[in-house]
Amino acid sequence: MTFDLNRIKLDVDAAPIEPPYALDLAIAVLADLFREARLAPPPDESWAPLLARGSQPANRPAQLAALARLIAISALRPASVAALAARPPKDPAAVFEGFLETIAPVTAELVAENPFRREEVIRRWIEALGGTIAGEAPEASRRRLEQLDYRRTLAEYEKAERSRLAEAQKRAEALRKAAAEAAEAAKGWRE
Amino acid sequence: MAPARASRAPVYTEDEIAVAWRDALAVWDMRVELSPPEPYGRSAGQTAWKEDEPLAFIDMKARQVVVNFPLLVEIGARGSLTAVLAHEIGHHARHPHTLGMAAQLELLEKRLLPGLGRSLTNLFFDLLVNEHVGRTRARELADVYRGFLVKDPTVSPMYWFYLAVYEELWGPEAGAIVPPESEAAMEARFAGCRAEARMFAQTFYALPDPYLQFVYFASVFARYIEAEADDGKKGKKKGALGPLSADVPSPDLDDYDGAIYGSPQTERAIDEAKARGWIEEGREPAAAPGPLDAIGQLTAGRPGHEQKAFRQTLVARHYKRLVDQHLIALPAISPPPDPFLPTTLAEWQPGDDPRQIDWTSTVLASGELAATRPLRRELEAEPPEEGAGGPAAVEIYLDTSGSMPNPEAALNAMTLAAQILSASAIRKKGKVRGIIYSMDAVVSEWMYDEEAARRFFLLYAGGGTRFPFPTLAKLAAEKRDVIRVVISDADFLHNLKHEKDAAASLAAGIAASKRFVALLALAPSWKAQIEAAFGDAMRAPQLRIVQVAALNDFGRVATDLAWALFG
Numbered sequence: 001m002t003f004d005l006n007r008i009k010l011d012v013d014a015a016p017i018e019p020p021y022a023l024d025l026a027i028a029v030l031a032d033l034f035r036e037a038r039l040a041p042p043p044d045e046s047w048a049p050l051l052a053r054g055s056q057p058a059n060r061p062a063q064l065a066a067l068a069r070l071i072a073i074s075a076l077r078p079a080s081v082a083a084l085a086a087r088p089p090k091d092p093a094a095v096f097e098g099f100l101e102t103i104a105p106v107t108a109e110l111v112a113e114n115p116f117r118r119e120e121v122i123r124r125w126i127e128a129l130g131g132t133i134a135g136e137a138p139e140a141s142r143r144r145l146e147q148l149d150y151r152r153t154l155a156e157y158e159k160a161e162r163s164r165l166a167e168a169q170k171r172a173e174a175l176r177k178a179a180a181e182a183a184e185a186a187k188g189w190r191e
Numbered sequence: 192m193a194p195a196r197a198s199r200a201p202v203y204t205e206d207e208i209a210v211a212w213r214d215a216l217a218v219w220d221m222r223v224e225l226s227p228p229e230p231y232g233r234s235a236g237q238t239a240w241k242e243d244e245p246l247a248f249i250d251m252k253a254r255q256v257v258v259n260f261p262l263l264v265e266i267g268a269r270g271s272l273t274a275v276l277a278h279e280i281g282h283h284a285r286h287p288h289t290l291g292m293a294a295q296l297e298l299l300e301k302r303l304l305p306g307l308g309r310s311l312t313n314l315f316f317d318l319l320v321n322e323h324v325g326r327t328r329a330r331e332l333a334d335v336y337r338g339f340l341v342k343d344p345t346v347s348p349m350y351w352f353y354l355a356v357y358e359e360l361w362g363p364e365a366g367a368i369v370p371p372e373s374e375a376a377m378e379a380r381f382a383g384c385r386a387e388a389r390m391f392a393q394t395f396y397a398l399p400d401p402y403l404q405f406v407y408f409a410s411v412f413a414r415y416i417e418a419e420a421d422d423g424k425k426g427k428k429k430g431a432l433g434p435l436s437a438d439v440p441s442p443d444l445d446d447y448d449g450a451i452y453g454s455p456q457t458e459r460a461i462d463e464a465k466a467r468g469w470i471e472e473g474r475e476p477a478a479a480p481g482p483l484d485a486i487g488q489l490t491a492g493r494p495g496h497e498q499k500a501f502r503q504t505l506v507a508r509h510y511k512r513l514v515d516q517h518l519i520a521l522p523a524i525s526p527p528p529d530p531f532l533p534t535t536l537a538e539w540q541p542g543d544d545p546r547q548i549d550w551t552s553t554v555l556a557s558g559e560l561a562a563t564r565p566l567r568r569e570l571e572a573e574p575p576e577e578g579a580g581g582p583a584a585v586e587i588y589l590d591t592s593g594s595m596p597n598p599e600a601a602l603n604a605m606t607l608a609a610q611i612l613s614a615s616a617i618r619k620k621g622k623v624r625g626i627i628y629s630m631d632a633v634v635s636e637w638m639y640d641e642e643a644a645r646r647f648f649l650l651y652a653g654g655g656t657r658f659p660f661p662t663l664a665k666l667a668a669e670k671r672d673v674i675r676v677v678i679s680d681a682d683f684l685h686n687l688k689h690e691k692d693a694a695a696s697l698a699a700g701i702a703a704s705k706r707f708v709a710l711l712a713l714a715p716s717w718k719a720q721i722e723a724a725f726g727d728a729m730r731a732p733q734l735r736i737v738q739v740a741a742l743n744d745f746g747r748v749a750t751d752l753a754w755a756l757f758g
Contacts, residue, residue, distance in 0.1 A: 114397035143363050147389070157390050160383025164414060164471065171473040 001083035002134040003126045004075060005119075011074035012118065018069075020108060023051075023061050026068035033071065034092055037084035042093040050096055055104045062108035063100055067125060070111075076122065083129040099128035106150050120148040202260045203272065215276035218324055223284050226255040228276060246335070247275050248438040249283055256280070266338025266434075274324055274331035275435070281320035282439050287312075288401065294442035294450035294489075296405050299457050301488045302476040303409040304416060310492070311416075313439045314353060314432060315408050322360060322396055329361035336368050339434045344370065347422065349415035350432060351377055355388035360396070381418070387411065402460035410469040444501070448508050451485035482509050483601055506599045507645045513607055514614045514645075517750040530570040539567040583621035583674055583757055584637070586666060587612055589648060590679035592629040592656035598649050604742040605678045606648055608710060608749035612676055613644040615753035624666070627652065632659035634666075656682035660696035667696075667703035674756055675704045678745075680712040684724040694726060701731045708735045708752060712742060 021029070031041035042050070051060045071077045089095050102124045110117040123145050126133065133141050146152070203211075212227045228247075247258040256279045263269060287293040296312050304311070325332055336354060340346065346354070346369065354368045369377075377384050391411050398404045442450070458479065464470055480488060483506065490502040536556075539548050547567040554561045589609045598606040613623040623644050625635040629652035638644040658679065666673075677683060687693050701707040713721065721736060722729055739748050 113399075114393065116393040116397060140364065147359065147362055148393075150393075153386055153389050153393070156386030157383055160381070160387040160390075163382040167414065168471045168473055175473055 001079065001086050001129070001131045003079045003083075003131050004134045005122065005126075005136075006134075008070075008074045008076050008079075008122060009115075009119070011076075012070060012122075015073040020062065020112075021065040021068050021072075023065060026065040029068040029072050030064070030096075033077070033080050033084060036081045037088070039084055039088050039092065042096065046093040050093055050100070054097075054101050059104065059107055060100050063103060063106065063111075063121075064096070066108045066111040067099075067121065070118070070122060070125075076125070079131065080125070080129060083126075083131045087130050095128050099124055102127075102151070104151060105154055110150075116148060117150060120145070120150060123148065202264045202269075207272070211272040211276055214273045215280055218273075218277040218327060219280055219284050221284055223280055224254055225249065225280065225283060226253065228256040228258045230258065230260050245436060245438040246339075246434040247279050249279055249440060251440050263335075266335070266342055268331070268334040268338045271328075271331035271335045274328040275335060277324045277328065278317075278320055278332070278435055279438060281323060282316060285323070286316045286319040286401075287439065290440065290442040290446045291449050292401065293439065294446040295454050295457060296402075297442070298450055298453075298480070298485055298488065299402070299405060299460075299476075300409065302479070303406065303474075304413060305477065306420075307416065308420070309432070311409075311412065312405075313436050315405055316439050317433075317435055318353075318356065318395070318408070319401070319404070321357065325357070325361050325365070329365040333357065333361060333365040333368050335434055337366070340368070340370065346370065346373060347415075348377065348381065348418045349412060352381075352384060352388055352412065352415045353433070355385060356392050356395075359389040359392040381414065400456065400460070402454075402456040403463055406460045406464040407469055410464060410471070410474070413471075413474055444504055447486075447489055448505060451482045451489070451505065451509070453479045453485075481602075483599065487600065502599060503646060503649065506649055507642065510598070510607065510610050510649065511614075511641075511645060513602075513746070514610045517611050517746050518615055518618070518753065532571050534569045534571055536566045536568050539565040543567055583616050583619060584624075584670065584672070585612065585616045585621060585674045585676065585756075586624045586626065587648070588626045588628065588658070588663070588675070588677040588679070590629070590656060590658075590677075590682065591627050591650065591652045592682060593653045594656070594680060594682065597651045597653065599651070603651075604745035605680075605710075605712070606651075608678050608745040609648045610645055611746060611749040612753055612756075613638070613648060614641050615757050616674075617641045617644060619757045621757065626659060626662060626666075628657065628659050628662075629654045630657050632662050634662060656686065658683055658686040658690065658693070660686070660690055660693045663700040664692075664696040667700040671703045672705045673703070674706045675700060675708070676752075677707075677709045677711075679709070681717070683709065683711060684713075684717075684720060687724045694728070697725075698728055698731070701728055701734050704733050706735065706756065707731070707733045708737060708756075710737050710739060710745070710748065710752070712745070713738045714740050 027047055034041035051057065051064065054060060071080060103121055106117050106121060111121055123133070123141070127145065132138060136144075208228060216223065246262055247256060249255070250257050256276060258272070258275060258279075260272075263272060263275065268275075287296070293312060293316075296315070297310060300307065300310060300312060321332055336357065351369055351373060358365070358368050374385070381387075391407075395404055395407055395411075398407060461470075461476055470476070486502060486505045486509070489505070490498050493501055533549075536549065536552055539545075544567075547569060548565045549568040550561070550565070552568060553564070553566045556566060557564050587609050590605060595603050595605055597603070609625070613625070616623050617639065618641070622637045622639050624637050625633075625644065625647045627633045627648070627650045631652070633650060633652075635644075635647045638647065656679070658677070663675075667675075687697065711717075711721070715738060717738065721738070725734070725736070728734060737748060737752065739745050
C-alpha cells in the first residue's frame with residue numbers, strides 16, 4: 001500500500017492548532033482504524049502495559065496521542081485503513097510496540113513544533129504498517145528515515161556535546177587563568 | 192583582455208535565460224519588482240568579474256539580478272541557473288525580511304560573536320533562502336557549491352560545517368558536497384560534527400522566528416568560527432565563504448539608525464536561547480549596547496574611508512532625537528496671537544456674534560433698556576513690541592575639554608545643551624554661531640541650518656581648557672545684540688581668574704550682548720566663587736548665571752533657557 005506523503009504533510013500543515021488528544025480519545029481513534037479495516041483492534045487491556053514499557057515509557061502516551069491526531073486530520077487515515085486491510089498484522093499491539101520504540105525519544109512537543117520530527121513519526125508509522133511512499137524508491141525511503149532517525153542522531157550528537165563541554169571547560173579555565181593573571185599583574189603594579 | 196571575453200558567444204541564449212527567470216519566480220510564487228537577469232557588465236558597464244564578488248547579486252540601483260553566466264558554466268553548474276536566480280529573488284523577496292532586520296542581526300552578531308572578522312549574516316540568510324529553493328531545486332544548488340569547491344578546494348571548518356548542514360537538509364538525492372576525504376579529519380578534530388550538522392538542520396528550520404534562528408545559528412557555529420580564527424593565527428588560508436555569500440544588499444543608514452536602539456525580539460531571542468541551554472559557558476552575549484556604543488560597534492567593521500561620515504551621521508541623528516525629546520515640535524504655521532485688548536464700543540446688530548456683547552457696558556449705558564440696545568466691543572491682539580522679535584542671533588561657546596566625554600562615544604550633556612539651544616534658535620528662524628574650545632577654539636560661520644549646526648556641535652577636542660577670551664572680545668566688537676551662551680564647568684572660573692585680559696574681554700562680551708548666559712556645571716555651593724570670579728561683571732544687567740548641579744539636568748535647563756530666550 002502506498003502513502004501519499006506530500007498530501008499527508010499538506011493536510012497536517014493546514015489543520016487548525018488544537019490541544020493534544022486525551023489518551024482515551026487517541027486509543028479510540030487508533031482502534032477505529034482496525035475496525036474500519038474489518039480487523040479486531042488491540043484488546044483494551046493491552047494498552048496500559050504497552051504504554052508502560054519500552055526504553056522511554058514516559059513519552060509513550062503523548063506519542064500515541066500525537067499519532068492519533070496525525071491520523072485523524074490527514075490522508076494518513078484512509079491509507080492506514082487500506083494498509084491494515086491489505087496486510088493484517090498477526091498481533092495488532094505489536095504494530096504499536098515496534099512503532100513506539102523506533103520513535104522513543106521523539107516527544108509530542110517535538111512532533112507539534114518540528115516538521116522533521118513529524119515526518120519521522122509519519123514515516124515510522126508507514127513503515128510499521130509495511131507501506132511505501134508514493135513516488136519514492138524503497139532505498140530512498142530507507143535513506144531518508146536513516147537521516148531523520150532522531151534516536152541515532154541523539155546518540156551520535158552526544159559525542160559533539162561531550163566535545164563542546166570539554167571545549168567550554170577549557171575556555172572557562174583559560175578565562176579564569178587570564179583573569180587571575182590580570183589580577184596578579186594589577187596587584188604588582190599597585191605595590 | 193576584456194574584449195576577448197565579450198566577443199565570445201553567449202553561454203546562455205536569451206530564451207534559456209527567460210525560461211530560467213520565469214521558473215525562478217515560480218519558486219517563490221510572488222511578484223517582485225526586479226528586471227530579468229543581465230550578464231555581469233552589461234548593465235553597469237563592467238567588463239571583468241572581481242575575485243571577491245559573488246556569482247550573482249542584485250543591483251539595487253537598477254533593481255536587476257546580475258549573474259556571471261560564464262562562471263556558472265565554468266564551475267560545471269550550467270543547469271543551476273534557475274536555482275541561482277531563485278536564490279537571488281529569495282534575498283529580495285523574503286530573507287532578509289527587511290534591511291532594518293539585517294542591521295539588527297548585524298548588531299546582535301557583534302554581541303554573540305565578538306571579534307568576528309567578517310559578518311556571517313549573509314550566510315545566515317543563505318541558509319534560509321536555500322531551504323526554500325532547495326525544496327524543489329536542491330540538486331542545482333548543490334552543484335553550484337560543489338563546483339566552487341573544485342575551483343577553490345580550501346574549506347575552513349566553519350564552511351565545511353555550513354555545507355554539511357545542506358547535505359543533511361537536502362539528503363542524498365542532492366549528492367555529497369563536502370570533499371569525502373575531509374569527513375574523517377573533521378570528525379577527528381570536531382567529534383560529532385556530522386551529527387551536529389544533522390541536528391542543526393533539523394532544529395534550525397523548525398524555529399519560529401529569525402531572531403531565535405540567528406541566536407541558534409551563532410551558538411552552534413561559534414565552535415567552528417573559533418577554530419577558523421585559530422587556524423588564521425597559525426597562518427592557514429581562511430578559505431572562501433562560497434559562491435553566494437556576498438549577495439545580500441547592505442542595510443543603509445536609515446536601517447542602522449533604527450537598529451541602534453535595539454529590539455525586543457532580540458532580547459527575547461537571547462532569553463529563550465539561554466532557557467534552551469544554547470548559550471555555553473564563556474560565550475554569554477554582552478549586554479545590549481547603548482545607542483552610541485552600537486554606533487561604535489557598527490562603525491568598527493567598515494572600510495576606513497567610510498567610517499567617519501557613517502559614524503558622524505548616525506551620531507548626529509541620535510543627538511537630534513535627544514534634542515527633539517526636549518523640544519516640543521513647532522507647528523509649521525504660527526497661530527495668530529489671542530486677541531485680548533478691548534476696542535471701542537459699537538451697537539450690536541442682529542447677525543453679529545452674540546459673544547461680542549459687552550453686557551456691563553450696555554447696562555451702564557442703557558439701564559433698563561439694555562436688553563433692547565446691546566453694545567458690542569471687539570477684542571484685538573496686542574501689537575508686537577517695538578524693536579522686539581525678529582530672528583535671534585546666538586553665539587554658543589561650548590567647552591569640549593577632556594573633562595567631558597567625546598559626544599560620539601558617550602552622551603555628552605554639555606553638547607546636548609548646545610544642540611538644544613541651537614536647534615531652538617534655528618527653528619525660530621534665528622542663526623547660530625558655534626565656538627568649540629578646549630586649548631584652542633574653532634569658530635563656525637553663522638549657521639542657519641539645524642543639521643549643519645548639529646554636526647558642528649559634535650566636534651570634540653579633549654585635553655585642557657582655555658576659554659577663548661580674545662575670540663569673545665573680537666566677536667563682541669564685530670556684532671552687538673547677540674545672545675551669547677557659555678557652556679562650561681569650574682574650568683571657566685579658573686580661566687577667568689588666570690587668563691590674561693580675561694575680565695576685560697568678558698566685560699566687553701557682556702556689554703555687546705543682548706543677553707549673556709553662563710551655563711555652568713557647578714553645585715549651588717559654588718555661588719561665592721562664581722561671584723568672586725565674575726567680579727564687577729556680576730552687576731551687568733545682561734548677565735545671567737545658571738548653575739547646573741547635575742550633568743543630567745543640562746538638557747532640561749537648556750530647554751528652559753531656550754523657551755525663555757526664543758519662546
